[in-house]
Amino acid sequence: MATRSASNDLKSKNDPQVVFIKPSKSWVSLNLRSLWEYRELLYFLTWRDIKVRYKQTVLGAAWAILQPLTTMLIFSLFFGRLVKVPSDGIPYPLFAFAALVPWTFFANGLNQSSNSLVSSANLLKKVYFPRLTIPVATVLAGVVDFVLAFVVLLALMAFYRVVPTINIVWTPLLLALAFVTSLGVGLWMSALNVKYRDVRYIVPFLVQIWLFATPVAYPSSLLSEPWRTVYGLNPMVGVVEGFRWALLGANTAPGLMVLASAFASLLILVTGAYYFRHMEKTFADVV
């Protein structure tokens, strides 16, 4: 042990780590480098979120599947059977489920990341680390749920004998788009939540409205161009229609729409990240 600590000292003598502490200016840089330096912490926080989520619930991983599945059944019954909403020639249950899988990922990520800072209050008050890791880890942990639900989606496709198109290769990018959107809104909400605790009540409401503003239960083909592209400014429109196109071969040709969505979601992410960093210095004092 003695030799080891000696070699440590030697290393640090050659390269002493110097930290300067001073009041930051009102707008600070994103400092993504420090996020990279703390990637192991990001890994552990994500891993903790996943582990705890499945440990604390009776049904564990089944929740990841049950949630979109029950919504799909309800939508199929009311919108598919009773109202007979058009579904671009795809069996309605499959049509709804292909949208609900990325939607659930987005909605859960948004819900949980909004509360992530407040529920980590003790960490914020006692230890230094890049605060961005908390909401990022929360949304990342949802990927496991997504993968489980995605497997069910593939099974459902097999059941309806729908062969995925070659465009399935785009799904990781579409998932990334859902991730960016979820994180972007989550950053805004989590930072606001530290200061204004009403945000906790606003988020479920926001998610609910957003669900109906997104073509989950109905197709975006109800709209004609150029309105469909404008509709794409809701980032989840591009995600949902993109999934249907990539997996089910729905004839939505969502190119422009996805571009509009990508633009909107990046805008939300960048502004969210800057707002988060701007508020970050007050977190420990306020939370």
Place this chain on the structure above:
Amino acid sequence: MSDVAIRVDGLSKRFSIHTKHESYQTLRDTLTNAAMQPLRALKSRGAENGNNGGDSESIWALKDVSFEVKPGEVVGLIGRNGAGKSTLLKILARVTEPTEGFAKIVGRIGSLLEVGVGFHFELSGRENIFLNGAILGMKRADIKRRFDEIVSFAEIDKFIDTPVKHYSSGMYLRLAFAVAAHLEPEILLVDEVLAVGDAAFQKKCIGKMEEVAGEGRTVLFVSHNMAAVQALCTRGIFLYNGTVFTDSTAGASISAYLRTLEQSVIQDLLTRTDRRGRGEIRLAGIEISTGAKDHAQTLATGRPAVFAFQLTGMRPRTSCIFTIYDDFGQPLATFNSAVRGPDDSHDSSLDNALICQLDELPLVPGRYRVNVAVSADGELQDHLEGAAFFEVEQGAIRGRPVIRGKGYGRICLQHHWQSPIS
């Protein structure tokens, strides 16, 4: 390598009163606040005229603090609640930002503001070691390398894969401290971790701290335990109202601290601002006497003692807890009015006062300090350190004279001997 480990230059931190009392807001509050502003201004004129900042909306928790710490120095930070010790440590640990000034730290920093930060009750001991280690800034490879050492230090080998929620509080603390103790930083910032846990655990912590200090690392140590500061630190910095009051040897700073504690008793307790709690009920004064009609009589070992606490805004279910400390800051005994006994009584003529009576004061001659906390319905209303001081003179317990033997305890107990010869 630079000959300075920590350099602090003109560091200041301002809190708005709002964030100090009720930290977060709601949108509703923000809106109603605007409407209530004139009313609040009227109210606060009556209640808060004892603030130390000129600006009534903010307090300087730290004001123009400067000092340097050389590598290998072990510095104790002492001072009352609200003196700025923890704020200073939090700034150096980069948890919160200073309002003005700057600090420079050369070397790897390990901060230990609380043990077990980020521990999750559902996860096993093993999982928590990795999680907590990562939170404290350890690399995964380092944690792996030191894993066995941590487990054996914590003495939890058998329970390493048991969820932490099944641990006893002692096991939990040992594990939490074990992770922190293996951080191997060059500069260690420690806040009052020794205040938790049983005596054996505290001993272990102090042992580990001594080891760390002996290895030539720089330590900044906040504590109310003057004996620990005296034993561990080569230097003491005494903070008073957010500024450096004394920066000297540990012993000199401790005695300066104890002197100011005594001076503050003379002033009216309501004017003191170094208090915690909601403040709806406040401690206005303490009278310590023997309870005899003759006020000239002084407290002495074995005589009765009466502690009378005057409160403002007293209401039903108000309780008072006070602790007597010796002049090293070691707690000796705690008295809690919320815990009822058969001899407790009510007296409606007592207006706004709680009285605690001791038939025989079991303290050896010397000087003692009293910390007081007032609660109502489980909420802390007021807390004052050094709310009162009293001197105990030489006396006797049931006729047996008691004299002070230095270092042989502060408490004397009623007892009798049996011996074969008279």
